Amino acid sequence: MQPIKNDKPTDIKIHFNKPFIVGKELYNIAQAVLNGRLAGNGEFTRRCQEYIEKTYRAKKALLTTSCTDALEMCALLCNIGPGDEVILPSYTFVSTANAFLLRGAKLVFVDINAKTLNIDAKKIEPAITPRTKVICVVHYAGVGCEMDSILAIAKKHSLIVVEDAAQAMNSQYKGQYLGTLGTVAAYSFHETKNFISGEGGALIINDESLIERAEILWEKGTNRGKFYRGEVDKYTWVDIGSSFLPSELTAAFLYAQFEMAEEITKRRLTSWSYYRDRLRALEEKSLVRLPFIPETCTHNAHMFFIILNTEKEQKDLLARFKENKILAIFHYIPLHTSPMGKSMGYREGQLPVTESLSMRLIRLPLYFDITPAEQDSVIDVIYSFFNLKRTGE
Ligand SMILES: Cc1ncc(COP(=O)(O)O)c(C=O)c1O
Structure with missing residues (x-):
């Protein structure tokens, strides 16, 4: 079978990400077709949800078509409306912000901790006003935020904690899985994540009182879930909702x-450690900084990045990767300095840690079947950039 043409650049030697199959993906899709159920909320959806609930000890999981959708469901479940304020990092993907903006909330961006690149728990309390309703944390690179402090602040001010755990499935904070600590949370199964389905996500509901409404929002505002379980004899429109549930093909x-x-x-984890062990010598010489994993956290090896000392080094090293046909990328343009952020009145200089780090960070290629030889090519470019020879491996 010939693969159909894709739109990825063809002269790249090492891609930043490669989607992969590991087992029965195509067989399961055939099963879903043979079962005669392609629409959502079928057997594979049920199995995936049960897997998440059992493995990560989550009260309720609902598969969604993306993490973006799961975050929008979080905002709906929090009853966010105009006048409400949501505290979140600016150093995140746009979906974290859009979910709340779509409901008319005011976004209050808070700076990150320079070591973890997660929201700085110490800067949350000063940002709280009588209108604050939600603290939305993002576990960057699959490494947990300081959840004890954040949950204590939320409790003190009666706020809801939403976890954007897009990158964090299978990581822990003090022995508890990320995504199960806040009131609600969202995971991503986009092809760049650890477990993939092309596009895909899951909403995690940790507050039992929200489960029934979540199922209704998920089923387009109907009580079809109750109908399937035989609890009502007809289903009908009972609330707002949308098309949040994925097809069985995705779930399969x-x-x-x-x-x-x-x-x-x-x-x-092996690939992540391969980079860490071979780049450590550069960190010891203070040429780069590598990811920091707090003692309270275990991580899922979602991402490997290096932080350079200057903005110019980031630009020059990215160019060097490109010359060597390697796709490495920067992350992210802070939301508060984006055109949307500026239209809300934010400006450069307001979140110095976020601004400085985003101009110095480079994400290295990392995917399921990256080979040591491919990683060596990436590492060699970094060493040659600093005019150094690799040693001590
Ligand atoms: C922190 C964060 N939030 C949300 C998303 C959106 O995920 P999805 O592409 O599944 O909608 C991403 C995707 O990369 C992300 O990194």
Whole structure:
């Protein structure tokens, strides 16, 4: 079978990300077709949700078509409306912000901690006003935020904690899985994540009182869930909602990845450590900084990045990767300095840690089946950039 043409640049030697299959993905899709159910909320959706609930000890999981959708459901479940304020980092993907903006909230961006790149817990309390309703944390690179402090602040001020755990499935904070600490949370199964289904996500509901409404929002504002369970004899329109649930084809693909979750995580951790062990010498010389994992956290090896000392080094090293046909990328343009952020009145200089780090960070290629030889090519470019020879490996 010939692969159909894709739109990825063809002269790249090492891609930043490569989607992968590990087991029964295509077989499961055939099963879904043979079962005669392609629409959502079927057998594979149920299996995926049960897997998440059991493995991560989550009260309720609902598959969604993306993490973006799951975040929008979080905002709906929090009853966010005009006049409400939401505290969040500016150093995140746009979906964290859009979810709340779509409901008319005011976004209050808070700076990050320079070590973890997660929201700085110490800067949350000064940003709280009588209108604050939600603290939305983002576990950057799959490494947990300071959840004890954040949950204590939320409790003190009666705020809801939403976890954007897009990158953080299978990571822990003090022995509890990320995504199960806040009131609600969102995971991503986009093809760049650890477990993938092309596009895909999950909403995690940790507050039992929100489960019934979540199912209704998910089923387009109907009580179809109750109908399926035989609790009502007809289903009808009972609330707002939208098309949040994915097709069984997506769930079938995803379930095969869950079945191989241990193998996927093991391979990613090996690749992550390969970079860390070989780049450590550069950190010792203070030429780069590597990811920092707090003692309270275990991580899922979602991302490997280096932080350079200057903005110019970031630009020059990115160019050097490009010359060597390697796709490495920067992350992110802070939301408060984006055109949207500026239209809300934000400006450069307001969140100095976010601004400085985003201009110095480079994400290295990391995917399920990256080989040591490919990683060596990436590492060699970095060493040659600093005019150094690799030693001590
Ligand atoms: C922190 C964060 N939030 C949300 C998203 C959106 O995820 P999705 O692409 O599944 O909608 C991403 C995707 O990269 C992300 O990194």
